[in-house]
Amino acid sequence: MNGPTLQRTAADCAEELPGAHLEHPFGPDWEVFKVRDKVFMLMTEVPGRPVVILKAEPREALALREHNSHITRGYHMNKxxxxxxxxxxxxxxxxxxxxxxxxxxxxxxxxxxAEQPVDPDTYASATRASR
Structure with a gap:
C-alpha cells in the first residue's frame, strides 16, 4: 500500500467511528482525529512522506515494530x-x-x-465480527 492510500484508508476508517471528528489544531499539515477531545490518530507528510500515527498498547507496539519495518515509534509522540x-x-x-x-x-x-460513545471492552471484537 502506498502512502496516500494508507492515509485515505485510515481516514475512511476513523470517520466511521462513533463520536470521532477531524480537527487541524497544528495547522493544515496535520490531520488530527479525536474522540471526545482526545487524540487517537494523526496524519501528516511533515517527515517527508505520508504517515499515520496511532496509539497502541506498549507490548503490541513493540511486536508490530519488530515484525514490520514500515511500523516505527510514534513520530513526535510518546514512543x-x-x-x-x-x-x-x-x-x-x-x-x-x-x-x-x-x-x-x-x-x-x-x-x-459517561463519555464513552461505545463500550471499549466489546467494540473492537463486535466490529471485527461484522466485517
Missing part, C-alpha cells in the same frame, strides 16, 4: 504508547483498519464511562 505507519509491504487495508480501530478503542477506554 512507548504510539506507533507510526508508512506505506509499504505488509501494510494492507485490513491491518490499517484494525490499528485505527484499536487506537480509538484504547482512547475510549480511558474516557469517563
Amino acid at each position: 512507548k504508547h504510539w506507533i507510526t505507519l508508512e506505506g509499504g509491504d505488509g501494510i494492507d487495508k485490513k491491518l490499517v483498519r484494525e490499528l485505527v480501530t484499536e487506537s480509538y478503542r484504547l482512547v475510549v477506554a480511558h474516557l469517563p464511562k
